[in-house]
Amino acid sequence: MKHIHVTCAIIERDGLVLAAQRSEGMSMPLKWEFPGGKIDPGESPEECLRRELLEEMSIQVGIEESLPASTHNYQKFAITLYPFICSLKTEEIVLHEHAALAWLPAGELHCLDWAEADLPVVDSYLVACGVQS
Numbered sequence: 059m060k061h062i063h064v065t066c067a068i069i070e071r072d073g074l075v076l077a078a079q080r081s082e083g084m085s086m087p088l089k090w091e092f093p094g095g096k097i098d099p100g101e102s103p104e105e106c107l108r109r110e111l112l113e114e115m116s117i118q119v120g121i122e123e124s125l126p127a128s129t130h131n132y133q134k135f136a137i138t139l140y141p142f143i144c145s146l147k148t149e150e151i152v153l154h155e156h157a158a159l160a161w162l163p164a165g166e167l168h169c170l171d172w173a174e175a176d177l178p179v180v181d182s183y184l185v186a187c188g189v190q191s
């Protein structure tokens with residue numbers, strides 16, 4: 059089975075966390091995820107994250123802290139997610155790929171319909187920021 063390695067950014071601003079909704083034309087349409095993408099050959103996870111965030115939403119971030127990598131088996135492929143807690147350095151967000159954005163308090167993240175692989179990432183973030191899930 060194909061195994062992909064994907065970085066994702068848990069972006070915090072003013073006590074809220076950014077989630078992005080996949081658009082109808084993408085795989086896993088309308089699921090929520092943390093912005094990011096596949097690590098290219100020769101690229102570090104941090105380099106990948108900065109590239110993907112610029113490509114997907116024209117933003118720059120400060121990478122503050124990494125959370126444990128998390129592997130999930132979808133039916134057709136396996137994915138390892140490399141999550142990073144980030145601060146937002148850019149004022150404006152321009153969506154190039156996603157359908158929508160949501161800024162939520164950490165305690166409300168579970169209200170969204172997440173891509174399955176993200177559920178353990180949401181949980182480890184809630185533990186890291188001291189919010190009960």
Ligand SMILES: Nc1nc2c([nH]c(=O)n2[C@@H]2O[C@H](COP(=O)(O)OP(=O)(O)OP(=O)(O)O)[C@@H](O)[C@H]2O)c(=O)[nH]1
Binds near residue numbers: 086090093137174175
């Ligand atoms: N960026 C991101 N991708 C995630 C998350 N969770 C998750 O399952 N994924 C999956 O990881 C893959 C990331 O691929 P990508 O962002 O580089 O490219 P893509 O959406 O064009 O994917 P595609 O190859 O399915 O077209 C997608 O299949 C996506 O559904 C997440 O939190 N962030």
